[in-house]
Amino acid sequence: MSKNIFVLVVISLSVFSCSDRQGNYSFDKAKKATIDESKVVLTRLPAHVVQINDTIIGFNNSYQNVSLYNINTGKNLCSYSLIGLNFDSLIQVTYGKHYAGFRKYIHDKGDGGGMENSDGTIQRIVASDGKVYMFVTTLAEIIDKNDTASTTEYDDNEEIKKLKAQNTKVKMVILSYIEFLFVADTDLKLLEIIPLYDRPKLKTDDNFAFLQIGYGIIKGSAYSLLQERNFKPTTLRSKITFSPDQYSVVRMDLKDVNSVDYLLPFKDVDFSSFTYQDYFSVPYQFKVIGDKFIFSNGKDIVDVDKGEILFSHTNLQPNEWVGCYLTGKDGKDHFINYTMEPKKNPTDFEKIYAIDSMSTMKLRLFDPETKKWEDKGDLPVLSNKSFLLTDKNIIYVESDSTHYFIKQIPYNED
């Protein structure tokens, strides 16, 4: 009996450790700094993490504020919050003025933001050119004298027809996203707010810049995913088919609405395996590496200006995705890659939202000459994909029951 129990215990421990997501590291011991919450209380892991410099990182906290932290001490150095910002006033002095005479913007506090007194959302942050950029949105009703089609667009919607048939009075209010780029210095002092007005070329072509899912800023231009205005998923699991000549990326001069360039046709960047869920959830990267400005769609890594493939999806396993990438000083490409697997017993909720499991996350080095991989070790699975890769460290945020921590794992041993 005792022998059986012993065997059972050993098996149980083995199973438990296999299912434990703290992997084995073959490099230096991890450093951990408790995050200072004296000014900003975290309610969940940060939505995005950006590197400001060697010792400072920035978080998008719950889409409501941005905070900068010292990586080594966890100290909150500074923060910027949308709370208290008067979006109604901001909209009137920007969009209201810009489109005066033919558009009216009606903004109701509470339409655009979350649980706090904020009326907007910080959708995504980027650090570039010594600045911190925040893509901020709110919602407003737009009454456009010259665009009656936008109000009649929903008349054929079956649910709306039903509503109108069942009620004598139906007032339909269509809220549209109002978009801004907030630009701050590395003390998070606001330098300027750039309203992202309509761009004639995008409007004519019926396209839009999808900054919500990924963008980069370099030398006064914003780069983001480009999409058609009628881009609508059939189901989240459906495969997307893009026309090979359709473009995947748009470049826009931040100060000149007429300066719009379409880049990287779909024939040059592989999206062939993408479902709609993949398209919305991949950790796209636009960043400067060495003398190149690169774009990663989680499968291919491309030199944006030249359209040249720097790393091909053919080097990945079918369910493997690029999370983070950089070219190391050793001449190898450094990756944090993850794999996704369908859930064995998905709930109805998980089926509807096409939620899969992240099964592994690894640090991998790729030799572009030999085309061979070197696996450096397993990492904790971070389903929010918020981690940073530098040429010396992997940086991410984790929590226990009482605190949040900045974790650094040095992986290049001297």
Place this chain on the structure above:
Amino acid sequence: MLRATAHIISSSKFHIMKIRFFFLLVILWACNSEQQPTKQEPFKVSAVLPASICEGKKLLIYTLNPNDCVNCLSVFSGLNDVLSKQNYKTLYVIAVDREIEKNKFKESIISVDLNDPKTNVLWGKKLFQQVNNLTKPSATVSLVNIYDCKADSIVFSKSVKEVSDVNEIINQLQ
């Protein structure tokens, strides 16, 4: 004497064997019981929440997740403003564990005073999920529920952001 002792020893050994066998049976029974978890009644709220929460016929239960969609708690505030005026018995189950977060949440929600001892509030991510699982398994969204105390089950459950007409809730509470 030696023979008598041997007999006593033999008897003792047998007695000990009987005791050991008894304990083995107990252990095996216990193990067997653990392998077959107690059958839980589906949707029985009393399996999850304390019995004392229900004092009348029906109870309005909000399960609130501060990390729900960015606009959902604004919707909850609007809903709560209307329903609280009707004086329905209400319980708030909030998906927050840490004290620092509880204090922050209390400051941010103004439509209900979570510091007031008369406010019925229970905290905890695990409890939040257990209550949500009663009607919408694995859903992490904020819900508005109506608990029928006598039937010990949730008779109405909807995501806060999907409530388009507060009367559908009021009608269920009558």
